[in-house]
Amino acid sequence: MTTLKQSSGEYLIEIKDLRMYFPVTRGIIFQRRVGTVKAVDGVSFSIKRGETLGLVGESGCGKSTTGRAILQLYRPTSGQVLFEGTDLTKLKGNALRQMRRRVQMIFQDPYASLNPRMTVGDIIAEPIRVHKLREGRAVRERVEELLHLVGLNPAFANRYPHEFSGGQRQRIGIARALAVEPDFVVCDEPVSALDVSIQAQVVNLLEELQDKLGLTYLFIAHDLSVVNHISDRVAVMYLGKVVELAEGPKLYSMPLHPYTQALLSAVPIPDPKVEKQRRRIILEGDVPSPLNPPPGCHFHTRCPIAIQKCKEEEPPFVDYGNGHFAACWRARESITLMPEVARKQAEAVAARIAADAGKVKSISHEH
Numbered sequence: 351m352t353t354l355k356q357s358s359g360e361y362l363i364e365i366k367d368l369r370m371y372f373p374v375t376r377g378i379i380f381q382r383r384v385g386t387v388k389a390v391d392g393v394s395f396s397i398k399r400g401e402t403l404g405l406v407g408e409s410g411c412g413k414s415t416t417g418r419a420i421l422q423l424y425r426p427t428s429g430q431v432l433f434e435g436t437d438l439t440k441l442k443g444n445a446l447r448q449m450r451r452r453v454q455m456i457f458q459d460p461y462a463s464l465n466p467r468m469t470v471g472d473i474i475a476e477p478i479r480v481h482k483l484r485e486g487r488a489v490r491e492r493v494e495e496l497l498h499l500v501g502l503n504p505a506f507a508n509r510y511p512h513e514f515s516g517g518q519r520q521r522i523g524i525a526r527a528l529a530v531e532p533d534f535v536v537c538d539e540p541v542s543a544l545d546v547s548i549q550a551q552v553v554n555l556l557e558e559l560q561d562k563l564g565l566t567y568l569f570i571a572h573d574l575s576v577v578n579h580i581s582d583r584v585a586v587m588y589l590g591k592v593v594e595l596a597e598g599p600k601l602y603s604m605p606l607h608p609y610t611q612a613l614l615s616a617v618p619i620p621d622p623k624v625e626k627q628r629r630r631i632i633l634e635g636d637v638p639s640p641l642n643p644p645p646g647c648h649f650h651t652r653c654p655i656a657i658q659k660c661k662e663e664e665p666p667f668v669d670y671g672n673g674h675f676a677a678c679w680r681a682r683e684s685i686t687l688m689p690e691v692a693r694k695q696a697e698a699v700a701a702r703i704a705a706d707a708g709k710v711k712s713i714s715h716e717h
């Protein structure tokens with residue numbers, strides 16, 4: 351295994367030029383390959399131990415596929431996924447199984463991911479037994495401990511998933527993911543399917559668990575408002591590529607990529623006065639198909655400030671200072687070209703985040 355070690359050790363996870371292509375075939379008996387969906391097309395980022403990286407972008411831009419390819423639920427087409435310096439893409443058999451215990455996923459739809467015919471206790475106990483982490487009575491004790499950890503009554507172990515609310519089911523999904531004592535968790539839109547009133551509780555729970563257990567998260571969401579609480583840094587994805595990455599407050603106060611500016615202009619502000627004045631940057635057209643992405647910068651077909659170069663050459667992903675990366679030919683002037691309404695919105699969101707940062711969060715239990 352030591353031969354696979356290739357990292358400096360500063361990061362728990364390092365993703366290098368990750369690509370996940372899906373073949374598109376036609377025909378029933380003789381399947382012809384008619385194209386390739388480039389769901390993830392050259393993504394690179396690193397996550398420090400104990401850090402949360404938010405990953406945002408519109409539906410279909412490749413966020414879930416990135417998460418799955420990191421966990422080796424999909425075997426990437428190319429690129430490296432270094433976990434403590436070991437390239438997961440090179441692991442097979444028992445070595446891969448052992449590594450999989452340390453990297454887990456929490457899914458968007460907790461109901462679809464919980465077996466309706468198993469009791470909650472058995473659902474949580476299953477991975478403990480599979481990985482032989484406890485035996486006999488100790489399994490039951492561990493299940494009760496996990497239920498308590500996620501704010502559920504341990505007596506619920508004998509009930510079935512349908513007997514719980516959406517928020518409680520997501521807590522069960524979290525308990526199952528944590529049952530194997532992972533270091534890294536991909537949270538794939540964990541609150542998108544929940545009522546707004548419950549979303550904050552689940553996000554707070556994830557934050558508290560991170561502090562208690564020293565977890566590292568990749569937190570996937572489709573808008574910036576969900577990730578702003580939980581993320582240390584945020585990566586913005588568009589059509590299979592990361593187009594901007596920075597510390598949360600920096601990304602919100604000084605978005606360099608016009609796509610981030612547009613996403614930011616859509617973040618709701620819980621202040622009726624500001625909200626009334628809010629104007630969104632409306633992006634023309636839909637996200638182009640990853641089957642046939644535009645040449646040059648993938649975003650140029652919808653970009654309000656695109657120039658000829660953007661149509662011809664792909665912009666490199668460059669550090670514009672202190673780890674604020676962007677892939678945009680006009681990144682240096684984009685902030686001055688940013689529409690006035692979007693600038694005001696960015697300022698309002700940044701102020702809101704600064705105010706939120708001072709608040710003490712508390713976990714509420716759902717007994």
Ligand SMILES: Nc1ncnc2c1ncn2[C@@H]1O[C@H](COP(=O)(O)OP(=O)(O)OP(=O)(O)O)[C@@H](O)[C@H]1O
Binds near residue numbers: 372411
């Ligand atoms: N197994 C697959 N086979 C073929 N294409 C796929 C497969 N999985 C995903 N895709 C395609 O890859 C692209 C990225 O999908 P992905 O689910 O990763 O996006 P996403 O950003 O997570 O979107 P959402 O928020 O809707 O889940 C989409 O065009 C999708 O249709």
